[in-house]
Amino acid sequence: xxxxxxxxxxxxxxxxxxxxxxxxxxxxxxxxxxxxxxxxxxxxxxxxxxxxxxxxxxxxxxxxxxxxxxxxxxxxxxxxxxxxxxxxxxxxxxxxxxxxxxxxxxxxxxxxxxxxxxxxxxxxxxxxxxxxxxxxxxxxxxxxxxxxxxxxxxxxxxxxxxxxxxxxxxxxxxxxxxxxxxxxxxxxxxxxxxxxxxxxxxxxxxxxxxxxxxxxxxxxxxxxxxxxxxxxxxxxxxxxxxxxxxxxxxxxxxxxxxxxxxxxxxxxxxxxxxxxxxxxxxxxxxxxxxxxxxxxxxxxxxxxxxxxxxxxxxxxxxxxxxxxxxxxxxxxxxxxxxxxxxxxxxxxxx
Amino acid sequence: xxxxxxxxxxxxxxxxxxxxxxxxxxxxxxxxxxxxxxxxxxxxxxxxxxxxxxxxxxxxxxxxxxxxxxxxxxxxxxxxxxxxxxxxxxxxxxxxxxxxxxxxxxxxxxxxxxxxxxxxxxxxxxxxxxxxxxxxxxxxxxxxxxxxxxxxxxxxxxxxxxxxxxxxxxxxxxxxxxxxxxxxxxxxxxxxxxxxxxxxxxxxxxxxxxxxxxxxxxxxxxxxxxxxxxxxxxxxxxxxxxxxxxxxxxxxxxxxxxxxxxxxxxxxxxxxxxxxxxxxxxxxxxxxxxxxxxxxxxxxxxxxxxxxxxxxxxxxxxxxxxxxxxxxxxxxxxxxxxxxxxxxxxxxxx
Ligand SMILES: CC(C)[C@H](C(=O)O)[C@@H](O)C(=O)O
Ligand SMILES: CC(C)[C@H](C(=O)O)[C@@H](O)C(=O)O
Numbered sequence: 001x002x003x004x005x006x007x008x009x010x011x012x013x014x015x016x017x018x019x020x021x022x023x024x025x026x027x028x029x030x031x032x033x034x035x036x037x038x039x040x041x042x043x044x045x046x047x048x049x050x051x052x053x054x055x056x057x058x059x060x061x062x063x064x065x066x067x068x069x070x071x072x073x074x075x076x077x078x079x080x081x082x083x084x085x086x087x088x089x090x091x092x093x094x095x096x097x098x099x100x101x102x103x104x105x106x107x108x109x110x111x112x113x114x115x116x117x118x119x120x121x122x123x124x125x126x127x128x129x130x131x132x133x134x135x136x137x138x139x140x141x142x143x144x145x146x147x148x149x150x151x152x153x154x155x156x157x158x159x160x161x162x163x164x165x166x167x168x169x170x171x172x173x174x175x176x177x178x179x180x181x182x183x184x185x186x187x188x189x190x191x192x193x194x195x196x197x198x199x200x201x202x203x204x205x206x207x208x209x210x211x212x213x214x215x216x217x218x219x220x221x222x223x224x225x226x227x228x229x230x231x232x233x234x235x236x237x238x239x240x241x242x243x244x245x246x247x248x249x250x251x252x253x254x255x256x257x258x259x260x261x262x263x264x265x266x267x268x269x270x271x272x273x274x275x276x277x278x279x280x281x282x283x284x285x286x287x288x289x290x291x292x293x294x295x296x297x298x299x300x301x302x303x304x305x306x307x308x309x310x311x312x313x314x315x316x317x318x319x320x321x322x323x324x325x326x327x328x329x330x331x332x333x334x335x336x337x338x339x340x341x342x343x344x345x346x347x348x349x350x
Numbered sequence: 351x352x353x354x355x356x357x358x359x360x361x362x363x364x365x366x367x368x369x370x371x372x373x374x375x376x377x378x379x380x381x382x383x384x385x386x387x388x389x390x391x392x393x394x395x396x397x398x399x400x401x402x403x404x405x406x407x408x409x410x411x412x413x414x415x416x417x418x419x420x421x422x423x424x425x426x427x428x429x430x431x432x433x434x435x436x437x438x439x440x441x442x443x444x445x446x447x448x449x450x451x452x453x454x455x456x457x458x459x460x461x462x463x464x465x466x467x468x469x470x471x472x473x474x475x476x477x478x479x480x481x482x483x484x485x486x487x488x489x490x491x492x493x494x495x496x497x498x499x500x501x502x503x504x505x506x507x508x509x510x511x512x513x514x515x516x517x518x519x520x521x522x523x524x525x526x527x528x529x530x531x532x533x534x535x536x537x538x539x540x541x542x543x544x545x546x547x548x549x550x551x552x553x554x555x556x557x558x559x560x561x562x563x564x565x566x567x568x569x570x571x572x573x574x575x576x577x578x579x580x581x582x583x584x585x586x587x588x589x590x591x592x593x594x595x596x597x598x599x600x601x602x603x604x605x606x607x608x609x610x611x612x613x614x615x616x617x618x619x620x621x622x623x624x625x626x627x628x629x630x631x632x633x634x635x636x637x638x639x640x641x642x643x644x645x646x647x648x649x650x651x652x653x654x655x656x657x658x659x660x661x662x663x664x665x666x667x668x669x670x671x672x673x674x675x676x677x678x679x680x681x682x683x684x685x686x687x688x689x690x691x692x693x694x695x696x697x698x699x700x
Contacts, residue, residue: 081571088543088544088551088554089543089544089545089547089550092544092545093544093545093547097545120473121472121473121474121582121583122471122472122473122582123470123471123472123473124471140490140509140511140545140546141545143545143547145511145546145547145548145549146548147548147551147552149515151555152515153515153516153519154514154515154516155514155515155552156512156513156514156515157513157514157548157549157551157552158510158511158512158513158548158549159490159510159511159513159546159548159549160508160509160510160511161490161495161508161509161510161511162506162508163506163507163508163509164504164505164506164507165499165502165503165504165505165506166503166504169503192596192599193438193439194438194439194442194443195439195442195443195447195490195491195493195596195599196490196495196509197439197443197493197495198495198496198497198507198508198509199495199507199508199509200439201438201497201507202497202505202507204438205501221431224599224600225599225600225602225603225604226603228578228600228603228604228607229603229604229606229607229612231604232471232472232582232604232607232608233471233607233611246542246545249542249545249574249575250574250575250578250600252575253575253576253578253579254575254578254579254581254582254604256579257578257579257582257583258582261583262579
């Protein structure tokens with residue numbers, strides 16, 4: 001990366017992925033151009049559709065090529081729920097999760113903010129502004145399971161959650177660092193240590209240890225079940241949540257719903273050590289039911305581009321897009337607009 | 351059990367447990383007395399306080415004694431969060447979970463209903479009336495984990511989720527049977543089979559197989575993350591949810607919050623084969639902060655007694671208590687009442 005260009009990998013993916021990514025790039029290009037920065041794009045055809053055509057999920061050469069980019073902008077992948085030609089979950093695991101694991105995206109960053117007029121399903125949502133720092137490279141997501149006597153009445157199926165001090169420490173440290181830069185300076189660990197004793201105690205120990213290095217940051221603990229209750233009764237209480245891969249998956253979809261829907265929820269799969277490019281993607285899926293109809297909201301993809309710019313150090317451009325998005329979102333009346341119209345409106349505000 | 355008496359084990363437990371159980375028994379006793387049935391009670395001192403005094407969680411003799419009862423009414427257990435004298439989670443695991451596992455409570459039944467005027471945090475909750483059939487004896491709750499190089503920077507901690515065709519089949523069959531007796535006759539399997547492939551595929555296979563035996567019941571599937579979204583955007587869509595031990599834990603606390611709070615959420619830990627007594631408990635915990643102050647809502651405990659009566663076949667008494675609770679809840683104005691006052695009011699309506 002040089003300060004005057006961004007070498008960007010683009011994976012539009014399936015369903016509404018290409019549509020929302022087109023708008024994110026439109027906005028991204030305009031925002032960086034204003035600072036004399038050009039966007040060099042390399043597009044990659046990957047996803048369920050690509051699998052149907054080629055049988056490829058994520059070939060090694062493609063992964064190697066992706067490693068040469070500054071960052072990855074990712075749309076969404078996944079077949080239509082009823083499409084039985086594609087083995088369930090294969091695209092998610094062999095492509096999306098493979099990217100997260102191979103590129104060591106240990107910080108899965110998911111901010112939640114409730115913008116002025118956007119509809120929360122909550123009657124009294126309060127002021128919601130928190131981030132979830134979800135671990136991205138271990139836990140129950142490692143794919144370490146198996147089955148015995150498969151398909152019989154005596155089948156046993158296992159799933160192993162793997163958690164390491166190394167893996168937990170780096171993400172917990174990231175959460176405390178982010179908290180130390182926020183006004184409320186508070187970290188909440190979410191786990192289920194009364195049941196998942198071994199993993200839970202590891203997380204608790206590491207949080208106590210890392211907390212020593214951040215005396216200005218306060219912290220507390222919630223079981224995942226209690227955390228979901230607070231997410232609907234008092235989401236304003238949260239500042240920075242740090243949690244494992246699976247609890248983070250659940251909590252961030254719930255958080256997105258509470259803050260007006262996954263049409264607005266952005267995420268970054270970040271390698272904080274910068275040993276490989278980070279990847280930015282809307283939290284939503286490929287929504288095959290509305291694909292190609294210009295009905296999808298590109299805001300989550302555009303906000304993911306903001307996280308991308310922040311990660312690459314283009315903070316001014318990031319803040320300008322963010323301001324344009326906030327202005328657009330706060331002006332929404334419920335009148336339907338096409339995907340492109342929303343992208344155009346946000347670009348026009350830059 | 352004879353039709354004219356119920357041999358009831360009572361475990362009031364810690365915190366608000368004894369207060370709410372006292373009201374549940376008040377109501378239960380009056381309801382069955384009207385049908386000429388007496389309640390023989392055996393109270394057991396178990397829980398965090400008992401552990402502090404004796405070091406006992408659940409001695410074998412106590413477990414053996416509990417097996418001789420018709421059913422168990424359980425309050426809540428757990429120490430105050432800050433009480434470092436009690437190893438974290440020991441009471442939950444060595445007592446509560448030990449009961450569920452030893453007595454083979456494979457159906458963890460948790461109904462969610464929104465009563466007229468009770469405050470849901472949702473702006474437009476709609477008509478909520480569903481049940482969650484949570485697996486209660488396997489999955490990530492089996493306590494099958496470990497750690498290596500514990501306490502060092504090289505620690506590895508594992509948690510193993512164990513799932514068997516036997517364990518999944520019996521709870522899925524229970525869910526379909528319950529669905530077949532409800533107006534909407536619909537089962538939703540909640541899992542995360544795109545990531546937890548082995549366990550997920552086992553659950554999916556068994557659901558497809560059991561569905562063959564219930565042609566009148568429709569079914570669909572949701573990932574746990576998507577299910578939490580629907581729980582706040584469209585909870586009215588759910589009829590019967592069947593899911594594993596951990597997802598069920600998370601989803602039922604969220605469901606309780608959405609339907610007006612855990613003050614109302616009842617649960618049954620049911621051994622449908624009747625090889626051991628089933629156990630009925632409010633979903634809420636011991637709430638040490640308000641213990642002994644008559645501030646707790648006993649409604650969840652009273653509704654748990656309703657599930658107990660249903661399980662034992664005292665359906666008329668169950669319906670009468672339920673009607674009394676609904677009338678009480680619908681008449682609530684927000685004016686605070688003591689735990690005993692709520693119990694008295696419900697008993698008076700019988
Ligand atoms: C598609 C799926 C594998 C993925 C996950 O579970 O992480 C998605 O739900 C997400 O949250 O990004
Ligand atoms: C106390 C705890 C072990 C328990 C559970 O996780 O099952 C509780 O949360 C519940 O839902 O009954």
